[in-house]
Amino acid sequence: MCPLFGGFTVILTIELFLFTQKFVNTFSEGLRAEYSSKGISVQNVMPGLVATAMTGIRPPRFWAPNAEKYAQSAIATIGVQKGSCGFWFHALLGFLENFIPFQTFRTRKVYLAAKETVLRRKIKK
Numbered sequence: 001m002c003p004l005f006g007g008f009t010v011i012l013t014i015e016l017f018l019f020t021q022k023f024v025n026t027f028s029e030g031l032r033a034e035y036s037s038k039g040i041s042v043q044n045v046m047p048g049l050v051a052t053a054m055t056g057i058r059p060p061r062f063w064a065p066n067a068e069k070y071a072q073s074a075i076a077t078i079g080v081q082k083g084s085c086g087f088w089f090h091a092l093l094g095f096l097e098n099f100i101p102f103q104t105f106r107t108r109k110v111y112l113a114a115k116e117t118v119l120r121r122k123i124k125k
Contacts, residue, residue, distance in 0.1 A: 044083045048090035
């Protein structure tokens with residue numbers, strides 16, 4: 001599974017983001033199972049943070065590439081993997097989540113800090 005940290009900076013209601021991401025992943029698995037016998041492959045890309053205007057991350061960082069770099073990396077996984085994080089650092093975080101449950105990071109303090117950051121950015125605009 002790929003990292004879910006991205007929701008903290010974009011969506012205030014993290015549960016809705018997590019539910020939607022899980023649904024898309026499960027739906028993709030279902031499509032893959034149903035259509036693989038017909039020669040149709042289904043790949044789900046589950047990104048982490050990308051440096052865009054939407055996330056407010058500028059300039060790009062090693063953990064949040066710009067959109068072009070992310071797209072190049074994700075495209076390289078087409079036909080190679082059933083599911084992909086699309087970027088090496090996002091895959092690393094996903095790997096680490098197998099050992100450190102996401103709930104460890106989902107504390108009230110982190111959530112409130114992320115909410116405050118998003119609200120500050122909205123006020124500046």
